[in-house]
Amino acid sequence: xxxxxxxxxxxxxxxxPNSPKLIDAISIFDYMDGAGExxxxxxxxxxxxxxxxxxxxxxxxxxxxxxxxxEDAFGLLSLxxxxxxxxxSQSSSESTAHDKSLWPRALYGEGLLRIWxxxxxxxxxxxxxxxxxxxxxLELGRAIxxxxxxxxxxxxxxxxxxxxxxxxxxxxxRAGYFRSHLVLNSLYxxxxxxxxxxxxxxxxxxxSYEQQDPSGNHARxxxxxxxxxxxxxxxxxxxxxxxxxxxxxxxxVDSKPSEDMENTFPVEDGWLGYRLHKNRLSFVFECPDQxxxxxxxxxxx
Amino acid sequence: MHHKRKALTRRDFLRGTIxxxxxxxxxxxxxxxxxxxxxxxxxxxxxxxxxxxxxANTVDPAVLKAMLDETLIKYTGEKTAKDAWGRLxxxxxxxxxxxxxxxxxxxxxxxxxxxxxLMEAGFSEGKILNAQGGPDKPKACTALIGLPGLxxxxxxxxxxxxxxxxxxxxxPRNYHDENSAKLGEIWNYPFVTGKTKLVxxxxxxxxxxxxPQVNPRYKWAYNGLIxxxxxxxxxxxxxxxxxxxxxxxxxxxxxLSPPPLCVEAADKVYRLGTSNWDDIKVENYGWEEGLLLG
Numbered sequence: 001x002x003x004x005x006x007x008x009x010x011x012x013x014x015x016x017p018n019s020p021k022l023i024d025a026i027s028i029f030d031y032m033d034g035a036g037e038x039x040x041x042x043x044x045x046x047x048x049x050x051x052x053x054x055x056x057x058x059x060x061x062x063x064x065x066x067x068x069x070x071e072d073a074f075g076l077l078s079l080x081x082x083x084x085x086x087x088x089s090q091s092s093s094e095s096t097a098h099d100k101s102l103w104p105r106a107l108y109g110e111g112l113l114r115i116w117x118x119x120x121x122x123x124x125x126x127x128x129x130x131x132x133x134x135x136x137x138l139e140l141g142r143a144i145x146x147x148x149x150x151x152x153x154x155x156x157x158x159x160x161x162x163x164x165x166x167x168x169x170x171x172x173x174r175a176g177y178f179r180s181h182l183v184l185n186s187l188y189x190x191x192x193x194x195x196x197x198x199x200x201x202x203x204x205x206x207x208s209y210e211q212q213d214p215s216g217n218h219a220r221x222x223x224x225x226x227x228x229x230x231x232x233x234x235x236x237x238x239x240x241x242x243x244x245x246x247x248x249x250x251x252x253v254d255s256k257p258s259e260d261m262e263n264t265f266p267v268e269d270g271w272l273g274y275r276l277h278k279n280r281l282s283f284v285f286e287c288p289d290q291x292x293x294x295x296x297x298x299x300x301x
Numbered sequence: 302m303h304h305k306r307k308a309l310t311r312r313d314f315l316r317g318t319i320x321x322x323x324x325x326x327x328x329x330x331x332x333x334x335x336x337x338x339x340x341x342x343x344x345x346x347x348x349x350x351x352x353x354x355x356x357a358n359t360v361d362p363a364v365l366k367a368m369l370d371e372t373l374i375k376y377t378g379e380k381t382a383k384d385a386w387g388r389l390x391x392x393x394x395x396x397x398x399x400x401x402x403x404x405x406x407x408x409x410x411x412x413x414x415x416x417x418x419l420m421e422a423g424f425s426e427g428k429i430l431n432a433q434g435g436p437d438k439p440k441a442c443t444a445l446i447g448l449p450g451l452x453x454x455x456x457x458x459x460x461x462x463x464x465x466x467x468x469x470x471x472x473p474r475n476y477h478d479e480n481s482a483k484l485g486e487i488w489n490y491p492f493v494t495g496k497t498k499l500v501x502x503x504x505x506x507x508x509x510x511x512x513p514q515v516n517p518r519y520k521w522a523y524n525g526l527i528x529x530x531x532x533x534x535x536x537x538x539x540x541x542x543x544x545x546x547x548x549x550x551x552x553x554x555x556x557l558s559p560p561p562l563c564v565e566a567a568d569k570v571y572r573l574g575t576s577n578w579d580d581i582k583v584e585n586y587g588w589e590e591g592l593l594l595g
Contacts, residue, residue: 002386012504033403033473037456082518110517123514128357182478185559186455192479193561218553234480244308268315 002168005064007050008241010171014052014060023047041180042075043068043200051242052136058127062140065121071154073121074103079186081111081173086143093135100174103153106141112138117145136254148272153177156203159225164284164296168209168221175207188285195244196226196281197237202228214236225282225300231259238274241281246272264293273297277296314560320569323482323562341535342582343575344377349525349588353505358522360410360505363463368587369414370527370591372501375586381502383422388499396424397432397442397496399465401450405515411526412448415501436471436594440492446540447500449525451507458480458561459543460512462500462536464468469493482562485571488532500535502527506546510555521546524588533567533574538594540564541578545593559581 009016012280021031024046028036031047039047045066052060067073085104105114111129115122124140152178163169176187179202180181181194184252190196206224213219229232240263244250249265262275270286273293282300287293313322348371351528353364373385390396398415400407416429432438432445439445447465454460463484467473470487487493504525511519522523523542529535540561548554568576575581 029474032514034456034477035404035455035512036462037477045550080516082511082516112517124518130519182456189311189314189556189558189560191308191310192481192562195310197309245310245312247307268312 003147005018005117005148006146007123007140007143011052011139011143013056013134014136015054016050016052016062018132020064021050022025023049023195031253039177040066041163041183042072042284043179044072046261048147052140057130057133060124060126060133060136060140062144063123063125065146066120067125068164070116070118070151071156071177072179073116074123074153075179075183077107077114077116078107078176078193079183080114081107081175083107083114086138086140086141087111087229088115088143089147105150106145108134108138109214110139113141113156115141115144116146116190118151119149120144134258148186154203154205155280156205156225156227159205159280159282160223161209161299164221164223164299165292167211168296169211171208171210175205177203177205179203183242185225188224191244193208193244197233198226201229202233219288221287221296222285223283223296224285225280228279228281233278234276234279238276238281241274262297264290264297266290275300306548309482309562310492315352315572319560319562319565322393323566323570341424343529343531343579344376344582345529345531345534345538345581346372347504347538347592348372348375348536349523349528349585351588351590352523353524354522355444358506360408362410362414363409363507366418368526369411369418371482371499371586372528373418376499376528376582382418386419386422386424389547390424394422394424394498395428395430395442396437397430397445398448399432399438399445400463401452401461401503402433402461404454404512405450405452405506407448407450407503408505410426411501411503411505412539413447415448434468435460436469436490436492437527438468439469439496440488442496444498445493445496449500449502451502451504451527453508453510453519453543453547453557455512456559457563458557458559459520459536459540459564461502461539462532463488463563463567467491476540479562480572482566484563485567485573487574488567497532498530499504500529500532502535504539504542507543507546509543509550519550523593531574531577531581533564535595536564536567537576537581541595542593545595550595 023031044146048064050062060283086106086108088106113124122144181198204226210220264273273291274285275282275297284296350369370382371381375387377385379385400412410545449461449465461496466487504523509519567573
């Protein structure tokens, strides 16, 4: 049984109330209208909000989002890799090999600390950053992760290679894990509708890749891959995508269903390539030419 | 069933066919009958003062009051703030102040300053209401003053002017996701249309990205007020400021994602004003550094 974060009654000059505010999937819209959808786009269980108060400084708000699994908490952190990576381990013995992984577990910037701690995504925010409040925020962060396990990043993140065709390098701070088109749209806009049939049973990752030409100009492509529960779901999603996004091209997916399918198309922002392989559907967008889009989709699993 | 309607996609934006797609296949005719904004350039006035907030981002009420007076005077061309209000409002108006309530909310100092300014102009306190909330709020008012906070929004791209009246719909969730394009229709509801006498944007401490909840890393001290009576023109100026700031943050163009459908739809479908930059006359006063108008 995973231990629940234990928050101190006082931290520095700040004190919390005895009980947290409890928010579920329905009351989250009262708590944060216009924002609840983000958490429900992942597998959300409940939220505990605790406001620390002090007489001489502004409040510190602690929000503990209890998700169904570690992957969902990771996904929330992955929406923004900005900030300073901080190590909240209490001692060197707590720093495991996982902490040396590619993905930070906690990020701090201008009063806000965001944490992925197993199935908890935490936001600890000082409404005014001061040396004292920063110290208190980090202390609260250490209390949140204390004694909790550190599972690795979702397996799906391994679907993002460090490089595509050797010369396209991953932009690691623009890589995200998600299950919903709402989140996809905040990372890379495709359509306001759910044209990839994403839901809580799917897992998806996207990242941008860059290369620099000899004159120093940067070019960028976008890689996206979705893992569906089964091949039928993936095939149906490809059909939906084709009908919505590539409506000016014939739909090739309903004539002879196959476990493997790949294709490339010229669209307004470059070449688009996709590959369907069993229950995985992968895309590359904005390729400069057909050859590179073909090579990249052939590199896909 | 979802396959029958034309989905708006990235490709529509790249082709420049959003307006046509929105108008023809997404929105339908409901509440699209608004009066067109008056011919000629829509005026938007920006007033900034570097001292509006201190280093801890605490608002200085005296500086803010001076900024408010200047905004009203410059926008209307009147000699005093009292005269400016007199030009914008009728003496017997019941005035609703409409601030942004959540997620980078409007500074209470601005709401208070506007209320005091109205009272100094002779409007009675009892006829100045907080009109943020459900449909009963605008119904109780004859005039509305929009006081939105400048911010990006993770579901609608921008969450400033067009989104301000979302609660008037009585069903705010109906205006999220692809339906965010329809935010303009709320401005044409029978109990809302024609009531907005001024949009005054709180651009003191805007939020440039990464909602839904505020991440202070994406806030900055713009120290400005932005005013106009064409809500779409005001939103378009706000959008320009946010886009320029995002470019500055990353050192390269950083488009809003998802794109702000509601702005072009407010112009092309709901005819609330203009989103064409060339039809907007921007006048700025005060602090010029970091104006972010491109």
